[in-house]
Amino acid sequence: MQESRSLQLYLLLIVSLIAWQTAVADEKPVAGQQLIRPELFRPLTEPPCSYCSTQHLKGLIRGDDRVISWVRGAHNGGAFPLRHFLAGPRVVNDTYGLFFYDPDGGYVAAYEKDYGYSFHGWRNGSMIVKGPDGSLWSAVSGRCFEGPRQGQSLTRVPSMVTNWQYWLMLHPESTAYDLFDGETYTVTELPEQRSSESIATMGHPDDRLSADASVMGIHLQNQALAFPLDQLPARACLNDTVGDEPVSVFWYERTGTAIAFSRRLDDRVLTFYADEISPETAPIKDRETGTRWSLAGRGIDGPLRGRELKWVPSIQCRWFAWSSEFQETRIHAVTEK
16 A cells, blocks of 8 residues: 555656656747847837948947948948947838848848838747737848738849948948938947847747857759858858859958849859959959959949949848748858858
8 A cells, every 4th residue: 555655646746746857848948939028129210310420430330330230222232330229229111122131130221212120039949020910020030920911022133241441431422321420320339249049039049050050041943051160261252053043152251241143244154262462452253254352242444344233132141040031951062162
C-alpha cells in the first residue's frame, strides 16, 4: 500500500515537472513572436526640402554621418542624415519616399511615397510598421502580413546607405531635407547595440550565417539571394544571377556601402569588377568596355559615360532580418572580388 502511494506521488511529481517545463518553454521567444510598442516613436511627415550643398554649408552634418540616399530621380536623387531625421521617429512619410529605419536589423528601407505609416513594434527581431488602414508590415521586406492589405508588398525605390561626405562628393546638387537653424529637429545618436525587444522576439534565426552578419539581400522574380559582406576587401564586386536576371553587388568598405544593379544594359551583359586604382568616385569598371562606374550606378568615363544601370530590389541588412522574411534565400558563394 505504501509502495503504491509512493508511486502515485512520484508520478504526480513527474507530471508537475513536465507541466512546469512546458510553461517555461512557452515563455521563451519563438519565431514570429511580436512585441507591440507603438508609443516609442512618432513618425515624421514631409519635412521641407533643400539641397545637399546648401545644407552642408550650415556645418550641422558630420562627414561620417550615415545617410539614406535615393539614387534616381530629379537632381540625381537625394540624401538625408539618419541622426537628424530617422533615428528619432524611425519612419519618414514623404513625397520622395517612405523610409523605415531599423537599427536592430541594420538597415534603412526605402519605398515609394506613401503616408500614414508609423513604428509599431518588433517581429522576428526586426521592425514592423502600421499603415493608415491598420495593416501591419514588415519593414525589411515591405510585405503586409496582417490586416486589409495582407499579401501585398510595398515597392522599393533605388537607394543605398552611405556617408554624408561621400554622397556630397558624388552629388552635391541632389536633394536634402532642410535643417533650418539646427533646432527644428531633435538629433538622436544611432544605437550601438541591439535592443532587448529585438533580441527577445528574434527566436531561432537561420544558422547558415551568424545572426548579425551583414548581407546584401536581393529579391527578384520571386527568388531571394543574400551576399555576405563582412569578409570582403576594401572594394569588391560580386556577380551572380537571380532568376534570369544577371546582377552585381558593388561594395565600398570605406563607407560600408553595398548596392545592387542589373548587369544587363541594352543588348549586352556587363561583367563588373572592383578597380583598385580608379578614383573613389568611380571604383567599379566593366570588362567589356572599360567604363568606370560610380556606386550610384552611373557611367563616369569611358564608352558608356552618362549611362545609368538599372537598380534591382535589394536591401543591406543583418542576416537574421533578411532570412526571417526570405526563408528560402540562397547565399552567394564569394569567389570573386
